[in-house]
Amino acid sequence: MARTLLAIYPNSPRRYDEMLTAKGDVRPHWEKFLNHLDSVAPEEMRRRIEFAEQRIQENGVTYNVYADPNGADRPWSLDPLPLIIPPDEWAEVSAAVAQRATLLNAILADLYGEQTLLAEGLLPPALVYGQHGYLWPCRGIKPPGGVWLHHYAVDLARSPNGRWWVIADRTQAPSGAGYALENRLVISRVFPEMFRDLRVQHVADFFRDQLDGLTALAPVEGDEQPHMVLLTPGPYNETYFEHAYLARYLGFPLVEGQDLTVRGDTVYLKTLRGLKRVHVILRRQDDAYCDPLELRGESALGIPGLVNVARAGRVVIANALGSGLLASGALMGFLPAICRHLLGEKLAMPSVATWWCGEKPALDYVKENFDDLVIKPAYPTQMMDPIFGNELKGEARADMLRRIEARPHAYVAQEVINLSQAPTWSRAHERRLLARPVGLRAYAVTTPDGYSVMPGGLARVTTGAGTRIISMQRGGASKDAWVLTNGPVSQFSMLKPSVSVRDLVRAGANLSSRVVENLFWLGRYSERFDDSARMLRVALSRVVVGGGQKTPVVVWAMELARRLGVLPEIGEDTEIKEGSEHELLEAIYDPAQPGGLASNIRSLMWSATHVRERLSLDHWHSLNRLQRDQQAALKVHPTLTEAIAFLDRVLGVSSSLTGFAMDNMTRDDGWRFLIVGRRLERLSFLAMTVAHFLRMPSSRCGGSLEWLLELSDSIITYRSRYSRQPELLPVIDLLVFDDSNPHGVIFQASVLMRYLDRMARELGVNFGEGLAAALDRLHQFDLERLENLEFDSSEDCAPCEELADLLQGLDRAASQLSAALGMRYFTHVGDVSRQTMAV
Amino acid sequence: MTPVRYRVLHETRYDYGSLVSLSQQQLHLSPRVLEWQQVEEQRIDIEPVPTWRRDGRDAFGNPVTWVAFHAPHEMLFIRSMMTVAVTPHLPKVLEDSLPWEEVRDRLAYDATDPLPEDLDATRFLFESPHVRIKHELAAYAADCFPPDRPILVGAKALMAKIFREFTFDPEATTVSTPVLEVLENKRGVCQDFAHLMIACLRAMGLAARYVSGYLLTRPPPGKPRLIGADASHAWVSVYAPGSQQGGSDWVDFDPTNDLLPDTEHITLAFGRDFSDISPLRGIILGGGGTEPDVAVTVVPLDEEEIPEEMLDEPDSEADEA
Structure with a gap:
């Protein structure tokens, strides 16, 4: 039996073997297991180990x-x-x-x-x-x-x-x-x-x-x-x-x-x-x-x-x-006597032989038998690794002995056990x-x-x-x-304990403020990283299509990404060099690039780590995979195509995260803060994207409207409705005013208002007033003013500026809302207690 | 032996500069009773009125008070007022104390049951947060403790050596300056000298404790004003079993002034070191500045005139301080 398994297994006389007797026979309690191991096919075993590792x-x-x-x-x-x-x-x-x-x-x-x-x-x-x-x-x-x-x-x-x-x-x-x-x-x-x-x-x-x-x-x-x-x-x-x-x-x-x-x-x-x-x-x-x-x-x-x-x-x-x-x-050497004194019993299991050097006879023994002992600190708060006496030679050994002699009570010696x-x-x-x-x-x-x-x-x-x-x-x-x-094996499982009606716990009455704070930021970062991934994918795909040329739409895309903080700001006198690809790749992979995708993933992981016990395992798996992917890419130099494929995967993970949040999380206060975080972030992103678009001269180029639709994930809706080239009025209507488009500004703002209303009812504080006012003003904008506007050729567009102002107002209201929630509910990690002392 | 009576006023004021939303404080500001010290009267006034308060004793037997403030406040004022009577208690003959090695050996563990007073003293024998035990310290103290020297003679020599070689300098150290740094730079204040002397004694295998308290603010006619009189003071107590009349096995030494405390030292509390008995230690949430203003006044009660300010009501005092 099991000869192959044991072919190189050593049976050492210096050690006790858990599986084999001194004679080399398999101990009875191992027999069944070893036979089983012998009967499992190698590929089956490989599969099982992979499962475990995964x-x-x-x-x-x-x-x-x-x-x-x-x-x-x-x-x-x-x-x-x-x-x-x-x-x-x-x-x-x-x-x-x-x-x-x-x-x-x-x-x-x-x-x-x-x-x-x-x-x-x-x-x-x-x-x-x-x-x-x-x-x-x-x-x-x-x-x-x-x-x-x-x-x-x-x-x-x-x-x-x-x-x-x-x-x-x-x-x-x-x-x-x-x-x-x-x-x-x-x-x-x-x-x-x-x-x-x-x-x-x-x-x-x-x-x-x-x-x-x-x-x-x-x-x-x-x-x-x-x-x-x-x-x-x-x-x-x-x-x-x-x-x-x-x-x-x-x-x-x-x-x-x-x-x-x-x-x-x-x-x-x-x-x-x-x-x-x-x-x-x-x-x-x-x-x-x-x-x-x-x-x-x-x-x-x-x-x-x-x-x-x-x-x-x-x-x-x-x-x-x-x-x-x-x-x-x-303490170990003193336990047998203490056990008799306190419990009136013999200590059942011996401790490894231990000498506390604070006693003179023990110190003498340690000095004489140094080679057979391992030296450890007597106090757990001392920082010191165990030292094996026989590994210390020459000056180091003399030094150690001197240290023990100087403060004998700080050291213990233990017998080395095989x-x-x-x-x-x-x-x-x-x-x-x-x-x-x-x-x-x-x-x-x-x-x-x-x-x-x-x-x-x-x-x-x-x-x-x-x-x-x-x-x-x-x-x-x-x-x-x-x-x-x-005897029988207990079938109890913590995963399905028997709970009486009295024990029933309903959603999250005990959520700590810190957890809520982290969930809020988890919401914001999961949206923010989705936004940055989408923006980078659109920009990168234009670069690929343009064959590396600085086409007007590439110039525009890069500028918008800069204004939204996804790419770093450029000073007045820095020329944009030929390497728009290089810059985009850095924003994707380099965590040191603030506002970039990798840095957003890092922030996302950070807030997720802090609320880890609140996330389902699947939720956590997705996040983990995301981070592994990004880290793996750091080691190689990805091509543009690989980078686009990576962004595709990222957006896939992003939508599964949304799914977990919507389908799998309990609807408690914490969840509401997570969703408010998400909505708030998306509202800001959409409002600012459209506002910048309307203001930027470089937007006046063919293809930018299509780009905008893609960026806000609304291109399919647009095509199914208008089946024609994008034009300013219907695009703005869809991205701002259409209250059925989940990627539209008004839609996001209205949903956010609903959550705020619910929170106001339950927690008794209304935070939605500023946002409601900004939303009202936006509603009053007369869309007809954008009719028959030749956007591409109109350098000066008063209605565009006006609408951009209104959108920016909404973004401001969103930021103020975020700050107000923080002031009222969050722990403020930076606000720590301080010690004071007077004599 | 006639006791000397004193009135002590110890005031601490924090002006935080901005709102403190939550504060908890631990006060070691009530004097303990000793064989040679009676407490006739004692009270602590606090502004604002604490939300919560508890009085008790710490693990070393000192009175301690904990207070908490749950309402926002911008300042904290604490005034401890006490009347104490101190009886002369100098050891008669230092030379009659036990040889220092004998005390050291009594404190060392030998697997038999120790004398209760020796066991009690071992609480003050080891390292504590402000007192490291290092061979440099034993080396510094070595010449004060030649073989067979009576322990109190050795302690007095050590005190004199510290007084001689160290300079009083409030700018040189903070409450957290390590004792080895003090030894190296030879400068510090009473806390530092007390910690240093304690560390030296413990490094020799002797038990020593840290004492906090007060000195007479204004010296009697013809005597110099002692150092540290305008604030709370600190000195050292050495375990010397059997050397005191009246039962105590501990003898005080003041290395800052090179003298044996008698009726001009008023004891507040003792512990292993400063950290056990800091007069006022707290944790606050919020606030700006955290440097307190501290004022200590000690007046002998048999003097004719009692200063005006000590007769004032606490409230009016608070506004001026």
Whole structure:
């Protein structure tokens, strides 16, 4: 069996192998899977892996190594083969993880309360008072339900004898559970039969437990429903994808610090309809940055006054402020005694052997056994990569030893563990498995009945066979972890929870002002990028038709694009050089060109990223594809034809975006702001296009009217109505006054007025007055004045100027409307709190 | 030992220049009670009237007040007024204190249960936001702590060294100037000298805390006016178990004036460093200028004349300040 698969698979005596016994036999819980793998045809396997990769790419699963709105995110790396764990083994791991979570919670309760651990000498004061992570203002705060640690992650590894060890505790704001969930959704579809036949335990129950646990703790009053939010530091954070993903999955609004505000001892979400009390903050922001009033003052990210709300017991902050303290590896050596003291139990799973250099005997041991140890910082806030003793030679080694000697309490040494190895799929070798060192991050959440542990977790493998550090930041890959069960598999799914009538939530009462602001700009940018793409396509196609000649219509098109800001302004003495193509291509592809297409795509992505949890997956896929296309083109030098094809694709994506917005989004306040943004942008574009057209002398050339129709996507309507060459009067009528043409000025303005009326009814403020007045004046324009006008030959055209003025007035009203909405409803990202200090 | 009674007035005024729509402030402006200090009377007046207020104690036992303003305002005026009585408390003989190494070793962890007062002192033994622990600092303090020297003699030598080698210069530093920069440039104000002395002591493995408070504004006849008297002041307290009569294990040192504080220093609060007990720390939304005007007046109550302005009602005072 499976000989080909295992042909180059090494069985190392130095490591435990997850799949093979020391003798080289396949472990029983791997047999079925390996046989299945053997039976899948190579092309079928290739197809499945492509599916997995595509899914990851399209869902935009990323891990930001260096985050950039323009997309320096690295796609999530996922190996298709799961790490399989048998039921009895998992039962032990799971119980040990739950015990450890219980223990760490008890330690936090002690250290922020009575501090018996210090009084009895069970823990050195240096590891508490010496840590920046010990938040003094939080001393004495008792969180609701006595729970400090609501979610906990622990990095596990297996030593050569097959025993699981704890490598690290994550107690600040543990990441990865969302990635584990996404891995599961992908891999269960890559191996659907195996997933079913092997009876893999589902992970959805874990997230339900998390919800139930937080709900039970929420300090609600009367008949309040618990209002829970997920607090993110924002899109630049390395795991922002996960924040948005979990927020959507759990149904929590995704908020940033400035979305929340403290009044007295209550914290509120700023929504479109006023302040709404928040009961639970699931935080992914480090605790030191959560309240500039009492914690780190220079941080603009936080929520001033939050510590006071916690002090009053009026909010659950998960995890509690100050819990990051326990992520120090230096604590590990003290845990067995503390466990006996606090829980009266033996610590079930050992930690990797750890020496805190702050104790003299430990320091001596570290100096003597330096080669066998890895040196780490004692305090999680210290920035330092692990250092392997045997890799340090000469002066560097002496220097390190001196540093440890000078501040011994700041360092811990750990035994180097030879991680176990697991099979991974090789793309280079068809049908050959490779072996990679593997570690598992397990998760636990608090529930009314104690800690619940996710069956499985996030398995991670190193990049190379010899690599010793597992890190997504360094380019490792992840794996799904399959925990098998002998019992029935729970069929619970978060995607269709049972909801009672009381739980029903109707459209968007809790929209945060920031989300609304970003949706508004998403609307504006999606229209703006459509406009710029259309303009560039029309201009480029004229250049192609003219064979690169500067025909009058090309000159005119370039000038109009300049006036509308799609092409950069030209100073008085700069000659337009021969390269109109070059200039157009730059506007299409170069994001540094303000007003150009690439820069609009970038802005679009930026606002979309900020409301990512509000967009459907398909919506997101389209945006992602758009950006990938544009970035791919940056690397090559596209020809004119390729550029036109690209613009065609862009406009295709644009209309699908419109479709998503119209068909798939809930009609809540946020949606209305998105649509108002779109309408407003299009109204401005159309009004200004026609106004410039009427004023520009260069418009007086054959072909410009047709161009104008194409630009406003109205050429088909025109032809079907008039079946003749475009003339000024019918073109203006269609583009300005015809209230049935969705690409007409009056049509856009009227639709916009309808939304504003609706908003005025619901939110009680009327913003439409200026626009209504400008619209009235436009309606009074007498179209007959354009009759029998020889536009092409008339240099001086009074009615044209007059109409242009009216259109420009409408554009002005639109800008004022945009500013007024912003003043009333938006968060104003630039308007941040400041610290003041007096002595 | 007769206590000396004082009336202290500490006024802070912000003129923001434009509207502040939301403001939250944390006040460490109420004096704490000590073995040698009684608080007879104390009150804080605030203009405009805060929307919300809470009084409590911080993690170090200091009185603290939090206030919030939810209505737009252009200025903030806070006046803390207190009457305190300070009893003489100088340690009798510095030479009788424990050798400094003995104190250091008592504070080091040895896996047994520590004495409660030693454990208490370890809160002031490690790095804190304004106090780094670096070998340069230990090196600077080394000659003040030769083997077996009584800890208070060593601390006094360190204080004298700082006073001798450093220049008082309000222009040289800000509240966020790092202590190593102060060490290098040899200039600063009372906060800097206090932080520096604390950092040196902690680098030697000793516990030291930061004390904020006030000095007598007008010196008694024939005595020089002390530096830092026109604003709030800061000095250092050193853990020297058993060396004080009357129970306290801590002895104060003022490196800005090279003296051991006695009845002319009034204590407001103590913490690990300035950041724990900044007199007035806030977060505002809006506003223009954020430089406060601060005025401190300290008057001994047994003096015949009490200055006119200290008898005024707070309201009329607010308009003038």
